[in-house]
Amino acid sequence: MIRIEHVSKDLGEFKLDDATLHIDEGEYFIILGPTGAGKTILIETIAGIYRPDSGEVFLNGADVTNILPKDRQISMVYQDYMLFPHLTVARNIGFGLRQKKVGRSETRAKVDEIADLLGVSHLLRRYPGTLSGGEKQRIAIARAVVTEPAVLLLDEPLSALDSRTTERLRAELARIHKLTGTTTIHVTHSFEEAFALGDRIAVMCGGRIIQVGTPDEVFRRPNSKFIADFVGVENLFRGRSVVHDDISEVRIDGISVVSSTVASGDISVSIRPEDILISKREIETSARNSFSGEITEVKDMGGIVRAVVDVGVPFVVALTKRSYEDMELAPGTPVCIVFKASATHLF
Amino acid sequence: MQTLTPKHDRLLIVFLLLGLVILAFILTPLLHMVFGQLISNRSGLIEAVNDSAVIKSILLTMYTALTATAIAFVFGVPLAYFLARRDFPGKGIVESVIDIPIIIPHTVAGIALLTVFGAHGMIGDPLSSIVRFRDALPGVVVAMLFVSVPFLINSAREGFQSVDPRLENVARSLGASSWDAFQRVTVPLSARHILVGSILCWARAMSEFGAVIVIAYYPMIAPTLIYERYISYGLSASSPVAVLLIVICLVVFIVLRMISAGWRRYDRD
Numbered sequence: 001m002i003r004i005e006h007v008s009k010d011l012g013e014f015k016l017d018d019a020t021l022h023i024d025e026g027e028y029f030i031i032l033g034p035t036g037a038g039k040t041i042l043i044e045t046i047a048g049i050y051r052p053d054s055g056e057v058f059l060n061g062a063d064v065t066n067i068l069p070k071d072r073q074i075s076m077v078y079q080d081y082m083l084f085p086h087l088t089v090a091r092n093i094g095f096g097l098r099q100k101k102v103g104r105s106e107t108r109a110k111v112d113e114i115a116d117l118l119g120v121s122h123l124l125r126r127y128p129g130t131l132s133g134g135e136k137q138r139i140a141i142a143r144a145v146v147t148e149p150a151v152l153l154l155d156e157p158l159s160a161l162d163s164r165t166t167e168r169l170r171a172e173l174a175r176i177h178k179l180t181g182t183t184t185i186h187v188t189h190s191f192e193e194a195f196a197l198g199d200r201i202a203v204m205c206g207g208r209i210i211q212v213g214t215p216d217e218v219f220r221r222p223n224s225k226f227i228a229d230f231v232g233v234e235n236l237f238r239g240r241s242v243v244h245d246d247i248s249e250v251r252i253d254g255i256s257v258v259s260s261t262v263a264s265g266d267i268s269v270s271i272r273p274e275d276i277l278i279s280k281r282e283i284e285t286s287a288r289n290s291f292s293g294e295i296t297e298v299k300d301m302g303g304i305v306r307a308v309v310d311v312g313v314p315f316v317v318a319l320t321k322r323s324y325e326d327m328e329l330a331p332g333t334p335v336c337i338v339f340k341a342s343a344t345h346l347f
Numbered sequence: 348m349q350t351l352t353p354k355h356d357r358l359l360i361v362f363l364l365l366g367l368v369i370l371a372f373i374l375t376p377l378l379h380m381v382f383g384q385l386i387s388n389r390s391g392l393i394e395a396v397n398d399s400a401v402i403k404s405i406l407l408t409m410y411t412a413l414t415a416t417a418i419a420f421v422f423g424v425p426l427a428y429f430l431a432r433r434d435f436p437g438k439g440i441v442e443s444v445i446d447i448p449i450i451i452p453h454t455v456a457g458i459a460l461l462t463v464f465g466a467h468g469m470i471g472d473p474l475s476s477i478v479r480f481r482d483a484l485p486g487v488v489v490a491m492l493f494v495s496v497p498f499l500i501n502s503a504r505e506g507f508q509s510v511d512p513r514l515e516n517v518a519r520s521l522g523a524s525s526w527d528a529f530q531r532v533t534v535p536l537s538a539r540h541i542l543v544g545s546i547l548c549w550a551r552a553m554s555e556f557g558a559v560i561v562i563a564y565y566p567m568i569a570p571t572l573i574y575e576r577y578i579s580y581g582l583s584a585s586s587p588v589a590v591l592l593i594v595i596c597l598v599v600f601i602v603l604r605m606i607s608a609g610w611r612r613y614d615r616d
Contacts, residue, residue, distance in 0.1 A: 047520050068519075082511065
């Protein structure tokens with residue numbers, strides 16, 4: 001669908017260095033990296049804002065490297081919305097249709113439909129200046145999606161929003177993607193967003209793409225220390241949550257984890273390795289989650305040992321080297337792991 | 348414990364008092380001249396209104412200044428946009444060049460222009476069969492253009508800089524060409540700056556005297572006429588014309604200011 005072959009672009013402050021990426025039709029693709037990694041240049045190059053210094057960009061098999069942005073059918077959404085302040089919400093959303101010479105009544109119908117989908121119908125006559133961040137971003141998304149682009153580019157679309165709005169809009173993005181099936185490239189520095197939304201993830205650093213893979217691959221098997229440090233999270237799972245009595249029960253690959261975070265549906269789960277206790281015998285505690293399995297892998301990190309315990313799914317447990325030695329643990333030792341429902345983070 | 352507000356207020360009051368001095372300094376001579384004229388020498392003013400040479404010179408001033416502004420607009424606004432959007436080595440020098448007409452004495456500007464646009468000048472000579480600058484209308488326009496164009500360029504550039512280039516990027520990704528994006532997004536958002544710049548440019552062109560008299564004493568624009576009457580007949584002959592010019596200018600500028608103030612502002616949400 002999109003192929004980026006050896007694209008380089010130097011803008012001085014930011015750069016893109018020999019980026020190669022293949023993105024499939026209908027995929028929700030995440031580009032993850034810290035600030036200054038060159039993520040924005042990459043997607044602006046895909047959009048055609050910049051001409052690469054070298055390399056090619058292919059869209060549906062056609063070389064679009066020298067095609068103007070307006071002829072690429074690639075829509076863009078920025079972190080800080082970039083709504084046209086001199087136009088009403090309706091005219092903002094309809095901007096692309098008007099550029100594409102869509103008739104007036106058809107434009108209105110499409111604008112109404114997409115505004116309805118994103119829950120901004122009541123704002124159509126307003127000007128962007130008076131709206132909240134969440135409202136602005138919904139409108140920016142509506143404006144990008146209404147033209148039915150071949151590719152939707154989202155540049156940190158949730159980063160400027162408060163956490164509640166972020167969560168809601170994240171669900172919205174997943175819903176829109178499911179509904180439209182539009183190939184989406186989403187740039188972020190948040191591993192949560194990456195993990196929750198991405199079919200696949202590319203991690204960028206210093207203008208280079210350093211790992212591409214499914215969220216599981218990237219988070220569980222980072223191919224470099226940089227990614228491990230940057231991602232900084234272990235025990236990430238996806239599952240399906242059911243809520244009863246203000247407690248969420250999440251099914252993950254055959255095991256069931258209890259969380260005090262209330263959220264239902266398809267969901268991501270994370271537990272910090274430091275929050276998991278390890279014991280050789282089954283112990284009775286107030287903690288709601290208790291599993292038995294065996295140690296499969298041990299990483300010595302100096303004072304701290306990280307042990308992988310397979311209880312059906314692999315959990316990473318952090319403990320001090322002292323306890324590790326005192327308990328006489330080793331790969332193959334059968335153990336129990338215990339963690340509290342409040343240590344189970346759902347997002 | 349210090350209380351914040353009274354101190355804060357005292358600072359503002361001191362600043363206001365200092366500011367009032369300068370306001371008085373600007374307004375006193377102008378008001379004194381206008382009202383002095385209206386009270387003590389109304390007949391002189393009526394005479395000036397009926398003097399065809401005066402009216403002609405004022406109209407000529409407005410017209411030549413407008414022409415200069417139009418030329419400044421056509422060539423200056425694109426330059427302003429370019430400077431707002433691109434960084435390049437030597438950009439600071441280009442920006443300083445634009446400010447040169449503001450900082451040099453205007454008689455010097457007039458002499459410099461004359462050496463180029465005069466009958467034997469680099470531009471004046473080859474064009475001498477088509478157009479004459481010395482003591483002719485094109486000379487007035489050239490002098491006005493030289494001294495007033497920086498105001499339009501600087502104001503328009505500020506306006507363009509206030510428009511986030513990513514707004515243009517979004518427009519372009521939505522099917523707009525660079526030109527469409529400029530027209531439909533950038534221009535509406537910087538229109539106020541461009542208009543204010545044009546008003547300043549026109550005002551500056553109308554008030555130009557030094558550069559104009561060097562290159563074209565005739566046809567006589569209003570400032571030249573006022574100067575000539577002052578030199579030949581004294582204060583009482585020149586001040587009615589001056590008052591008339593001030594009143595006309597003020598009316599025009601107040602109207603334009605009102606129009607531009609009525610435009611929506613987008614630079615602060």
